[in-house]
Amino acid sequence: MSIDKKSNNLNPQKRGEDVSLDLALRPKNFDEYVGQDKVKRNLKILIEAAKKRNEPIEHILFHGPAGLGKTTLAHLVAKEMNSQIKITSGPAISKVGDLVAIILRLEEGDILFIDEIHRLSKLVEEILYPAMESRAIDFVSGKGPSAQSYHLPLKPFTLVAATTRTSLLSSPLRSRFSGGSFRLDFYTIEDIEKIVCRNAKILCVETKPEAIKIIASRSRFTPRIANRLLKRARDYAEVKGQGIITPELAEEALNLLEIDHLGLESVDRRILDTIIKKFNGGPVGAGTLAAAMMEEVETIEEVYEPYLMQLGFLDRTPRGRCATSRAYEHLGLTPPSSSASDQNQQKLI
Numbered sequence: 001m002s003i004d005k006k007s008n009n010l011n012p013q014k015r016g017e018d019v020s021l022d023l024a025l026r027p028k029n030f031d032e033y034v035g036q037d038k039v040k041r042n043l044k045i046l047i048e049a050a051k052k053r054n055e056p057i058e059h060i061l062f063h064g065p066a067g068l069g070k071t072t073l074a075h076l077v078a079k080e081m082n083s084q085i086k087i088t089s090g091p092a093i094s095k096v097g098d099l100v101a102i103i104l105r106l107e108e109g110d111i112l113f114i115d116e117i118h119r120l121s122k123l124v125e126e127i128l129y130p131a132m133e134s135r136a137i138d139f140v141s142g143k144g145p146s147a148q149s150y151h152l153p154l155k156p157f158t159l160v161a162a163t164t165r166t167s168l169l170s171s172p173l174r175s176r177f178s179g180g181s182f183r184l185d186f187y188t189i190e191d192i193e194k195i196v197c198r199n200a201k202i203l204c205v206e207t208k209p210e211a212i213k214i215i216a217s218r219s220r221f222t223p224r225i226a227n228r229l230l231k232r233a234r235d236y237a238e239v240k241g242q243g244i245i246t247p248e249l250a251e252e253a254l255n256l257l258e259i260d261h262l263g264l265e266s267v268d269r270r271i272l273d274t275i276i277k278k279f280n281g282g283p284v285g286a287g288t289l290a291a292a293m294m295e296e297v298e299t300i301e302e303v304y305e306p307y308l309m310q311l312g313f314l315d316r317t318p319r320g321r322c323a324t325s326r327a328y329e330h331l332g333l334t335p336p337s338s339s340a341s342d343q344n345q346q347k348l349i
């Protein structure tokens, strides 16, 4: 499966209706943006200071697992700054010329949002250094004796970037986010319940409080997943019930999607099962695991592993991935007296 964090199984192929619903559910201001209080406080200061100086806000990096609200924050920053936002992503910029064209079209005060910035190639990334630091771009056009080098000044702009893999960013790039680098954490269950409750109102679907709890508890502490589960529960309630999401209908809808009480989907369980049964609980390298699962390494690392680690089901050790005894228990298996993960812990001690 190729990685597209916005359309994989955790976020299935979007229907037209889903896309417009997603826009309706996206918070329109910082008050509607639930949680992540530390990040919001910092951003508000940055925004206010920039406005006072009548300057564009400084370059910002958001990092953290998919679906936690990085893109939404970029939109909110643009809105608060009354700036236009131009959106692109690392995989969409394959050539230096693509990025140069985008940057040269930016107007004063614009925000350029680059999602998945860790996927920019080194050559493309290097264009960003002077653009971010000294508002200029240097590039060479043509080859051989006819090659021409250019140094073009830029209008003041802000780069807002998002990544699920901050460790893959080079340090020269990371250090140029002068406004700061903000980590988004998984949400608390209370915050996810607030999001589900608010969004049920926007979708005009009556949802019983117990049903909100069920949907929230299986949402992997992630707003995007909470939205998706709410929409699927709404579909189910419309087809199998009277359009009201009751706890029973919510439970049935999520069971039909094979989402268990912790929010694990079949691929998550297959990852744990493969590590335990094929590799004796690990350690197993990410590449070997991905090959055994017929998935891409990046999909496993970026989409599935963060939540499995958050639950304490998986350890990333220097020698590879290990299933913890909690993972065995979740699958109804008996953990070995000391699982590979525990042994690794002991070695480290």
Ligand code: ADP
Binding pocket: 022, 023, 025, 026, 027, 032, 033, 034, 035, 036, 065, 066, 067, 068, 069, 070, 071, 072, 073, 162, 195, 223, 224, 227
């Ligand atoms: P990311 O860019 O980190 O993958 P997005 O910003 O695209 O995540 O968020 C996905 C969806 O989740 C948004 O469209 C929005 O509806 C919802 N969402 C994200 N963060 C929040 C939040 N803090 N409060 C309410 N809804 C949120």
